Amino acid sequence: MGSVQQQKQVSVFDLFIAFASIGLIGFGGVMPWVRWMIVERRRWLSEKEFLDVLALSQFLPGGNVMNIAVCVGSRFAGFAGALASLTGLVLAPALIVIMLGVVYSNFAHVPAVQGMIRGVSAAAAGLVIAMGIRFILPLRRNPRALLFVGATAVAAAGWQIPLIWILVSLLPLSMLTGWFFRR
Amino acid sequence: MSPRPVLVELAVQFALLSVMAVGGVIAVVPEMHKTVVDIHQWMSSEAFATAWALAQAAPGPGVIVVTLIGWHVAGAVGAIVATVAVCTPSFVITYGISRLWSRYSQHEWYKVFERGIVPITVGLILSGGVVLTTAAASSWATYGVVAATVAFGLLSRASPLIALAAAAVIGLLGLL
Numbered sequence: 001m002g003s004v005q006q007q008k009q010v011s012v013f014d015l016f017i018a019f020a021s022i023g024l025i026g027f028g029g030v031m032p033w034v035r036w037m038i039v040e041r042r043r044w045l046s047e048k049e050f051l052d053v054l055a056l057s058q059f060l061p062g063g064n065v066m067n068i069a070v071c072v073g074s075r076f077a078g079f080a081g082a083l084a085s086l087t088g089l090v091l092a093p094a095l096i097v098i099m100l101g102v103v104y105s106n107f108a109h110v111p112a113v114q115g116m117i118r119g120v121s122a123a124a125a126g127l128v129i130a131m132g133i134r135f136i137l138p139l140r141r142n143p144r145a146l147l148f149v150g151a152t153a154v155a156a157a158g159w160q161i162p163l164i165w166i167l168v169s170l171l172p173l174s175m176l177t178g179w180f181f182r183r
Numbered sequence: 184m185s186p187r188p189v190l191v192e193l194a195v196q197f198a199l200l201s202v203m204a205v206g207g208v209i210a211v212v213p214e215m216h217k218t219v220v221d222i223h224q225w226m227s228s229e230a231f232a233t234a235w236a237l238a239q240a241a242p243g244p245g246v247i248v249v250t251l252i253g254w255h256v257a258g259a260v261g262a263i264v265a266t267v268a269v270c271t272p273s274f275v276i277t278y279g280i281s282r283l284w285s286r287y288s289q290h291e292w293y294k295v296f297e298r299g300i301v302p303i304t305v306g307l308i309l310s311g312g313v314v315l316t317t318a319a320a321s322s323w324a325t326y327g328v329v330a331a332t333v334a335f336g337l338l339s340r341a342s343p344l345i346a347l348a349a350a351a352v353i354g355l356l357g358l359l
Binding site: 023024025026027030055056057058059060061062063064065066067070071074075079082083086089090092093094096097098100101104111112113114115116117118119120121122123124125126127128129130131132133134135136139144145146147148149150151152153155156157158160162163164166167170171172174175176178179182 | 201202203204205206207208209211213214217229232233234235236237238239240241242243244245246247248250251254255259262266272273274276277278280281282293296297298300301303304305306307308309313314315316318319320321325328329330333334335336337342343344346347349350351353354355356357358359
């Protein structure tokens, strides 16, 4: 347990500033910036420690990057650190997105602006589909996983089954079969 | 059952969505769309797609789409309520669990959970993409933009912002 004693000293203020900068520079996905800031720039965590935090954050509900902020914050400065990190991450982007929304609604009647937002909306939708397909590729030799991908997509998008029913039915089934067919 | 005040409803719905967001906020897009557009009719499907697009164009975590929806529903107070509601459950859960985690991270059950959750998350992301496409695409040209962006996302490692910017220019020129 010697590594715990060697942990870096990181203040609540440092945490707030670091996560606020991640929020501000993180265009088009924050995750790569979080890793860069925590592991490379500030050297608060090693690559291995960061992966552990990432695994936990993906496993817990809520935004992954938000969960990373809470984990890292609480690790270095307890409750105040967790709160400072999460606030830093969300505050500035929330203000910026509201400003964007206000600017947009003031110009929403201009045909060119309507066209622009139609384009961006369509592209943003396409990026989500592409992300889903990219995640399928590593599963392509795994019929069990593909079955559950398909079942979930049909249940959610096709039949519009409430998410909670998907989570209490398909998730345990998926875990059970995943455990049963483990290698 | 009398309807709850809109701010209370906003807080309850986004807190619930946050708890169900296993695999990240993007996994609850279909459910968020259903809640906001179909059940409570706080905004049109098109406005939902616009909010998602604006949140993608802004820096920061994807969760801030919720801020914009809150703003749309009930102004500044709505934005604050929605943002705090979506942050609080995951803050409480993550803060609690992170204190215990290091002892358990290597255990077999985590791998079992991961094998189980990955396909569900991928299915939810795909259906989120379908829901957003249905909300955003209104013509053959916009479906063309969706298709082109899917191809871009699959074939290129460049920043997604390039695709958003290109689509913005095409739309600005009045081609959509």
